[in-house]
Amino acid sequence: MLSIDALHVTYGGAVQAVRGVSMEVPDGKVVAVLGSNGAGKTTLLRTISGTLRLHRGKVESGSVTFDGADLVSRDPAQAVRLGLVQVPEGRRIFGRLTVEENLRAGGMGNRDKAAKSKAQDRVYDMFPVLKERSSQRGALLSGGEQQMLAIGRALMASPKLLLLDEPSLGLAPRIIGQIGEVIAEINRQGTSVLLVEQNATMALGVADLAYVLDVGEVSLSGDARQLSQTDEVQRLYLGHDGGGEAGERRVRVPSGKKLSRWTA
Amino acid sequence: MTQFLSLLLNGISLGALYALIALGFVIIFKSSEVVSFTHGSLLLLGAYSIARLSDSIGFLPAVVVGILITALAAFVIERLIINRLRGAAVISLAIVTIGVDIIILTELIRQIGSDILNVPHPWGGESFRVGSIGLSQNRLIAFVVAAVLIAAFFAAFKYSSWGIAMRASAEDGETAALMGIRQGRVSALAWVVAGVLAAVAALFLVGSPTPGVSPTAYAVALRAFPAAILGGLDSTGGALVGGLLIGIAEAMAAGYQDQLLFLGRGFSAVVPFIVMIAVLMFRPSGLFGTKELTRV
Numbered sequence: 001m002l003s004i005d006a007l008h009v010t011y012g013g014a015v016q017a018v019r020g021v022s023m024e025v026p027d028g029k030v031v032a033v034l035g036s037n038g039a040g041k042t043t044l045l046r047t048i049s050g051t052l053r054l055h056r057g058k059v060e061s062g063s064v065t066f067d068g069a070d071l072v073s074r075d076p077a078q079a080v081r082l083g084l085v086q087v088p089e090g091r092r093i094f095g096r097l098t099v100e101e102n103l104r105a106g107g108m109g110n111r112d113k114a115a116k117s118k119a120q121d122r123v124y125d126m127f128p129v130l131k132e133r134s135s136q137r138g139a140l141l142s143g144g145e146q147q148m149l150a151i152g153r154a155l156m157a158s159p160k161l162l163l164l165d166e167p168s169l170g171l172a173p174r175i176i177g178q179i180g181e182v183i184a185e186i187n188r189q190g191t192s193v194l195l196v197e198q199n200a201t202m203a204l205g206v207a208d209l210a211y212v213l214d215v216g217e218v219s220l221s222g223d224a225r226q227l228s229q230t231d232e233v234q235r236l237y238l239g240h241d242g243g244g245e246a247g248e249r250r251v252r253v254p255s256g257k258k259l260s261r262w263t264a
Numbered sequence: 265m266t267q268f269l270s271l272l273l274n275g276i277s278l279g280a281l282y283a284l285i286a287l288g289f290v291i292i293f294k295s296s297e298v299v300s301f302t303h304g305s306l307l308l309l310g311a312y313s314i315a316r317l318s319d320s321i322g323f324l325p326a327v328v329v330g331i332l333i334t335a336l337a338a339f340v341i342e343r344l345i346i347n348r349l350r351g352a353a354v355i356s357l358a359i360v361t362i363g364v365d366i367i368i369l370t371e372l373i374r375q376i377g378s379d380i381l382n383v384p385h386p387w388g389g390e391s392f393r394v395g396s397i398g399l400s401q402n403r404l405i406a407f408v409v410a411a412v413l414i415a416a417f418f419a420a421f422k423y424s425s426w427g428i429a430m431r432a433s434a435e436d437g438e439t440a441a442l443m444g445i446r447q448g449r450v451s452a453l454a455w456v457v458a459g460v461l462a463a464v465a466a467l468f469l470v471g472s473p474t475p476g477v478s479p480t481a482y483a484v485a486l487r488a489f490p491a492a493i494l495g496g497l498d499s500t501g502g503a504l505v506g507g508l509l510i511g512i513a514e515a516m517a518a519g520y521q522d523q524l525l526f527l528g529r530g531f532s533a534v535v536p537f538i539v540m541i542a543v544l545m546f547r548p549s550g551l552f553g554t555k556e557l558t559r560v
């Protein structure tokens with residue numbers, strides 16, 4: 001189980017990106033984190049995967065543990081070995097590597113050869129298109145296929161907990177639906193999932209539990225189905241305020257602080 | 265025509281050695297984002313170690329130990345300095361490597377002193393002839409060894425886990441880290457490989473037809489820089505093509521120097537740089553490169 005407790009994260013000592021967040025991802029569950037741009041979702045994942053330092057971010061206080069192991073002081077390779085693998089926002093596949101090489105790269109943190117070949121079979125099973133295109137360069141895949149590759153690549157490390165950062169980003173509704181099914185299937189096969197999303201329809205459809213992050217703080221949390229009934233989620237994320245479409249990416253002023261700076 | 269063929273052959277064999285050095289330069293750049301100017305002194309260190317050790321332990325063991333010493337030096341530079349400065353600006357790192365280079369070079373020059381050190385190549389200084397086309401045996405063996413090493417390098421770069429880790433982290437370091445790839449290790453290994461390649465190049469560069477180990481061997485490494493840059497700093501294929509191009513251009517300029525006298529004596533020594541400038545005018549990121557230095 002992943003537990004985050006009273007976590008504070010800053011960038012460059014100034015920007016407070018995460019402010020006192022506590023959450024849990026129980027084993028075998030899918031947990032969604034919703035929040036608009038700049039809410040701190042990616043920061044949360046970076047803290048878990050150990051890549052915060054690459055962005056000059058720092059955990060000021062609080063704790064992050066996975067099955068009791070402290071994650072704050074670990075590097076990304078150690079996090080992977082513990083079973084935490086992050087699929088980065090925007091997919092970030094290796095465009096100059098072939099599909100197969102991308103998958104091999106994904107398995108680098110996995111020393112167990114047998115587990116790796118099992119993982120590869122599982123990935124090709126789940127995404128037959130990747131097998132068909134295994135010798136093509138990653139850059140030649142469509143957006144949806146690239147997202148499949150990014151997820152497949154992460155699965156190569158046989159994660160216990162898969163961290164997904166906005167997998168629906170920039171994809172057509174039909175493909176988003178497929179991604180939702182893929183997440184459900186991965187979870188059914190025994191992997192817990194922490195799903196960061198702006199697409200609340202998809203996320204709440206597949207998640208067991210959900211948190212809403214608002215400018216670095218948890219504003220709502222609970223059972224995913226119940227949460228999708230609340231006014232705030234309906235209004236902000238499911239587009240029932242008369243305006244936008246369901247699941248549309250919404251752009252909001254990220255923080256009041258910035259606004260006051262502009263008007264000052 | 266025979267002169268041309270002979271020069272071409274010499275150029276290719278010299279170019280293969282440049283390619284070895286340039287390959288090291290390129291993989292260091294790809295894995296640590298450092299333009300490493302330490303290659304000159306690493307090369308000299310390799311040549312010096314082999315020459316010094318040959319007397320006491322014999323030629324072949326000296327070659328092995330000399331290569332290990334050079335690789336170790338490269339490893340230490342990476343661990344002690346480059347790894348700790350990760351994230352610093354490319355230009356500051358380049359200047360740091362110039363500093364390291366000067367330190368090693370100064371010490372080596374002091375060690376060599378006024379000695380004339382020779383690497384006792386068992387194949388001696390004889391030439392190998394087919395009709396009227398000649399090539400020193402040293403260069404012929406150099407070519408064969410370089411070709412084998414280059415082929416092995418490209419195979420490893422393409423198929424081995426190290427090659428994939430290297431290419432992945434060169435393309436997107438953060439994402440590679442998310443896969444559990446340790447960039448520090450990839451980079452350290454790149455430096456070791458570069459050290460080995462430089463030492464092997466050194467072994468042959470200080471043999472016939474060039475004279476023994478002296479600080480002038482250092483200038484040879486400098487001519488491998490334009491090879492790496494004109495090929496494209498981040499392209500291994502470019503390093504190979506660049507090395508051959510520079511080797512051939514230099515050999516031609518030296519061979520036809522009587523016809524090129526109007527350009528001044530010693531023109532062949534500057535040819536590599538002229539070729540580089542000419543190429544960069546038309547292709548600022550080199551023949552096969554994808555990154556310009558300024559954009560890194």
Ligand SMILES: Nc1ncnc2c1ncn2[C@@H]1O[C@H](COP(=O)(O)OP(=O)(O)OP(=O)(O)O)[C@@H](O)[C@H]1O
Pocket residue numbers: 011012015016017035036037038039040041042043044055056089198254
């Ligand atoms: N590398 C960084 N340096 C400084 N500030 C940063 C950095 N990365 C993010 N931030 C700031 O931290 C806050 C949270 O950013 P984060 O990327 O975690 O949000 P997010 O919820 O993932 O947003 P999005 O939906 O746009 O991806 C923002 O105010 C952002 O400007």
Ligand SMILES: [Mg+2]
Pocket residue numbers: 041042043089165
């Ligand atoms: Mg984000």
